[in-house]
Amino acid sequence: MKDAGVDFTPADEAPATGGALADARQAVRDNVAKGREQATEKARGFAEEGKVKASEALTHFSQLLTDAAAQVDEKLGAQYGQYARSAADRVQGFSSTIDQKSVDDLIADARALVQKSPAVAVGVAAGLGFVVARLVSAGIDQRDA
Template sequence: MADEQDRDTLQHSNPADASPPPADAAFTPAAPLKDAGVDFSPEERATGGGTLADAKQTVRDHVSKGREQAADKARGLAEDGKAKATDALAQLSQLLTDAAGQVDDKLGAQYGQYARSAADRVQGFSSAIDQKSVDDLIADARELVRKSPEVAVGIAAGVGFVVARLLGSAIDQRDA
């Protein structure tokens, strides 16, 4: 019913409703808002609400504070990630050590020794990560990228592939 009323209103409008004002009509701009509801101190009223330099400094202070907060949050997340990574590597090392005995039985002592060697290397890598600070790890990563960017791209592609596979399997298990 409202559509019919709108249609009737549009049909009954005349061209004069949409025509511009005459050329000799006086234009009066709207009055500006006074202070827009902001309560300035007497000093601010006298100086016009502060200077542009004050405003810029305030913005810089807020940006600096935001950067510090973001850096602190990122550092905390990186520390948590480092702890989780070292725990995961320690578990992988233990898994490889446990599997070495089974490999000895099924394939021979030589292959079992390979599994133990891999477990020792993973454990050493886990210890090295655990002993370094997040800043040291970031510096090492930057140095690796500078020295051999192709290796860094390869590592990133490999990690991306593993993460994609893990996420894909997690989604498949959730949907099942």
């Protein structure tokens, strides 16, 4: 008996023990948690940026409606111009609401809408999906041209 029960395997070639496997599992869990946290932060950043852009676009659209109201007054009458001003006020109010709420509040409002009116939510989602599909299709067609 030459080795008399002594292990001559170098430490870096030793088989993984239960402790090393547990450490590896914990490291994977930590990396997954870190990745999830980074993805959440990035998504939140994109959502904040989208919220700001949407608010700006709605404010701009409201201003366009207000500017057009004067022309509508001249061409069609004050009653129709008032419709345009009323629409501008509603769009501006919606823009202000978006601007004042946090992304979390907007998500909570969307969830509440889906719970109250699932049919409306499905209809809106289908409409938005159709619009996005058309925009993507148009972008692909322009790229190929």
